[in-house]
Amino acid sequence: MQKIAPKQIAFLGLGHMGAPMARQLLAAGHPLTVWNRTPAKAEPLVAAGARQAAGPAEAVRGADVVLTMLAGPEALSAVADQVIPELGPGTYWIEMSTVGPDAVKALGDRLPQGVTLVDAPVMGSTDKAAAGQLGILAGGDADAVEGLLSALGTVTRTGPPGSGAALKLVVNTAVMGGVALVAEAMALADALGVDEATAKAALTKSPLGGAVSRAFATDVHFDVALGVKDVALATEVTRLPAMEAVLAHLKAHPDIAHEDIAALTARIRANR
Structure with missing residues (x-):
């Protein structure tokens, strides 16, 4: 599959891990729209060139890649409620939180036709995130976005959807x-x-x-x-x-x- 060069990436979740990961994508030259439940956490990224969205739906509107780095399955489900109606065919959703394979399957079952879900949780803590040296466990059809993931660390392909989360x-x-x-x-x-x-x-x-x-x-x-x-x-x-x-x-x-x-x-x- 041909690798994509995203025109707009939405990054949702700017906690201890999400913020340095988003910064790595900005440093690699990727156009980024960010959202976080606590808006103030987005301010350093806005200063670095990101656009801040008022909510998840606004963040993903027009994005060809959506990345989520959220606290858990409940947070992922709540964000999905707002995001899914805005997704169009050809969009890639890269789910990078630690939520377990059941939550990944539940998310995949909800996505509209033409939207590809890649589960790609990460190994490593805040130091590795800041250095772009995470280990990324990518499950599902990640061929098109492997180059993007490589900006965050080393990609290991784990198998079918949900295998990365597992x-x-x-x-x-x-x-x-x-x-x-x-x-x-x-x-x-x-x-x-x-x-x-x-x-x-x-x-x-x-x-x-x-x-x-x-x-x-x-x-x-x-x-x-x-x-x-x-x-x-x-x-x-x-x-x-x-x-x-x-x-x-x-x-x-x-x-x-x-x-x-x-x-x-x-x-x-x-x-x-």
């Missing part, structure tokens, strides 16, 4: 479980009187090395609340006893909902 749920569940496991390992080290630096160094050299880095990260951000959403989606699919315990612990501490998931490390080590 794999992202697997990855995020593993990350949340890894952070919780490192936190418990450090709690055990504390209880045994093992020096913190020594324990961290040993764990870093173990198969958990990547999880150790994420469990103590200070320069990235992924809300605990979003982690709760992802683990909840995963535990609805199949029985995951360890992740159900992680989910219960996270739900028991709503005070850290808007902190980075690394906050889970300190909370578990404190045995609270």
Whole structure:
């Protein structure tokens, strides 16, 4: 399939991840209309050359590519209610949120004929988004928009529609479980009187090395609340006893909902 050169891109959702991703598209020279539920979050992008829309419907009107980076399935459904009537044949909707395969299927079933849905959630946090180095898990017919996605990072083709969303749920569940496991390992080290630096160094050299880095990260951000959403989606699919315990612990501490998931490390080590 011939790759498209979008004349107008609508980017909906300018949170911790969406804003730097939109900035990357602007830096690559793509014409961009942006919308966010909190309008003030769009102002830096407007200053960088984007056009701000008052609502989702206005943002996608006339766009040949729509990108969504939203908080979850409910937010996606609410935006779809406003966006779908404005979409015409030939439009590509690139859904980049972490919503799970069921939400992607539900969205695909609602789209009018001639509109192509690509599910392309991302791996990486705010630092990778700002550097254009995300891992993009693209499911569905992404041939025409792969060049556009490449402005945001490295594209991995995952298979049919929904496969990107499914794999992202697997990855995020593993990350949340890894952070919780490192936190418990450090709690055990504390209880045994093992020096913190020594324990961290040993764990870093173990198969958990990547999880150790994420469990103590200070320069990235992924809300605990979003982690709760992802683990909840995963535990609805199949029985995951360890992740159900992680989910219960996270739900028991709503005070850290808007902190980075690394906050889970300190909370578990404190045995609270």
